[in-house]
Amino acid sequence: xxxxxxxxxxxxxxxxxxxxxxxxxxxxxxxxxxxxxxxxxxxxxxxxxxxxxxxxxxxxxxxxxxxxxxxxxxxxxxxxxxxxxxxxxxxxxxxxxxxxxxxxxxxxxxxxxxxxxxxxxxxxxxxxxxxxxxxxxxxxxxxxxxxxxxxxxxxxxxxxxxxxxxxxxxxxxxxxxxxxxxxxxxxxxxxxxxxxxxxxxxxxxxxxxxxxxxxxxxxxxxxxxxxxxxxxxxxxxxxxxxxxxxxxxxxxxxxxxxxxxxxxxxxxxxxxxxxxxxxxxxxxxxxxxxxxxxxxxxxxxxxxxxxxxxxxxxxxxxxxxxxxxxxxxx
Numbered sequence: 001x002x003x004x005x006x007x008x009x010x011x012x013x014x015x016x017x018x019x020x021x022x023x024x025x026x027x028x029x030x031x032x033x034x035x036x037x038x039x040x041x042x043x044x045x046x047x048x049x050x051x052x053x054x055x056x057x058x059x060x061x062x063x064x065x066x067x068x069x070x071x072x073x074x075x076x077x078x079x080x081x082x083x084x085x086x087x088x089x090x091x092x093x094x095x096x097x098x099x100x101x102x103x104x105x106x107x108x109x110x111x112x113x114x115x116x117x118x119x120x121x122x123x124x125x126x127x128x129x130x131x132x133x134x135x136x137x138x139x140x141x142x143x144x145x146x147x148x149x150x151x152x153x154x155x156x157x158x159x160x161x162x163x164x165x166x167x168x169x170x171x172x173x174x175x176x177x178x179x180x181x182x183x184x185x186x187x188x189x190x191x192x193x194x195x196x197x198x199x200x201x202x203x204x205x206x207x208x209x210x211x212x213x214x215x216x217x218x219x220x221x222x223x224x225x226x227x228x229x230x231x232x233x234x235x236x237x238x239x240x241x242x243x244x245x246x247x248x249x250x251x252x253x254x255x256x257x258x259x260x261x262x263x264x265x266x267x268x269x270x271x272x273x274x275x276x277x278x279x280x281x282x283x284x285x286x287x288x289x290x291x292x293x294x295x296x297x298x299x300x301x302x303x304x305x306x307x308x309x310x311x312x313x314x315x316x317x318x319x320x321x322x323x324x325x326x327x328x329x330x
Contacts, residue, residue: 011045011222012052013194014187018179022049025176030056035126037111037171038149040178043221046149049178050107053147060104060144065097068113076118077134080125086135098131101144111171112152112163123167146171181218181225188213191222195229203233205241212246216253255302255313293328296321300330 012019029036030053038046047064054062070078077086081096098106108114114122125131126146130139148171157163181188192213196203205213209232218224232245243251299310311321324330 011048014184014190016184016187018184019187022176022178026052027056029053029174029176030058033145034173035145035171036147036173037154037175038147038178039154039175040149040151041180041221042151043223044178044180045222046178047107047109049176050105050147050149054105054107054145058104058145061101062105062107063097063101064107064109066109068110070113070115070118075115076121079118080121080131080133082134083136086133090135093133096131096133098125098142098144103143105145105147108146108148110150110152111148112150112154112157116164119164119167123164123170126167126170181221185214188225191225192229195226196233199226199230200233202239203236203241204239205232206243208243209241209246212243212250212253216250252312255309289328292324293330296324296328296330 012022026049036050036053038049040046051062065079077090077094077096079096079098081094081099082090084090084093108122125142128139129142131142132139154163154168154172158165158168189210192205192210196205213225213228220227228247228250231247232241236242236245295314296310299313300307303309303313307321307325308318311318314321316324
């Protein structure tokens with residue numbers, strides 16, 4: 001029986017076309033057993049989507065498997081289990097992660113990190129629907145769904161010989177790309193509201209903070225946004241969060257945006273200054289030195305003469321700023 005998707009986790013909050021399309025795919029994929037490959041940058045919510053697909057109709061277990069953590073000689077045993085006496089220290093039979101996912105979903109996170117020797121064995125499991133524990137001569141049937149996720153370009157990994165082509169086609173029956181947060185910024189207000197409800201105590205944000213959040217590119221995606229909101233709530237006991245509560249990286253971004261706006265306003269005002277006298281013939285291009293000088297003056301004015309912050313806003317080193325100040329006799 002299909003379940004209500006209203007409880008989809010917070011990473012999918014919002015009404016952007018991308019989110020609506022992902023929710024539509026979740027509903028469809030939840031009613032099939034085909035392998036799904038989730039593509040997207042770190043922090044975009046790939047495991048969130050995998051769990052949502054699983055929850056649509058499955059009542060079995062959801063078993064996450066971190067491929068990047070599977071190192072050493074015992075990784076095959078972790079996946080497929082082992083028989084008693086299979087190797088030194090194997091004092092009893094052990095159930096593997098794939099057996100734990102019986103009648104449910106095995107979620108392979110960062111599948112691109114899976115070692116080549118395990119890629120071969122996973123391919124055989126998918127083909128034969130059977131699992132043979134390490135050290136055992138007996139196979140047993142396996143019934144679970146596989147969902148994989150990666151932040152790599154698996155097609156390129158195949159071409160470079162780092163990922164098996166046959167396994168890639170087995171896993172990539174249906175692929176879903178999760179967009180980075182910078183491509184769906186219209187969802188940020190909804191996400192912030194959800195994260196404030198989760199971490200805050202009736203906290204609200206000022207329009208200035210929301211502008212800063214909307215201007216930032218969020219390299220860490222939804223995960224970074226949640227961490228940002230949680231940090232602001234932890235550092236501010238009052239109900240209203242202000243720009244001063246933003247993490248340093250976002251404060252710098254906000255200052256840079258303001259400085260850029262001031263510089264653009266100065267250039268626009270200069271362009272609009274009327275030229276007196278007959279047959280005015282203004283220059284078609286403002287000299288680079290003049291534009292640079294005005295930007296430096298605006299940055300210094302904005303930072304009340306703090307040269308270190310002014311250099312940071314201008315995107316240049318302090319030594320370069322000092323040299324420019326001397327050059328323009330400022």
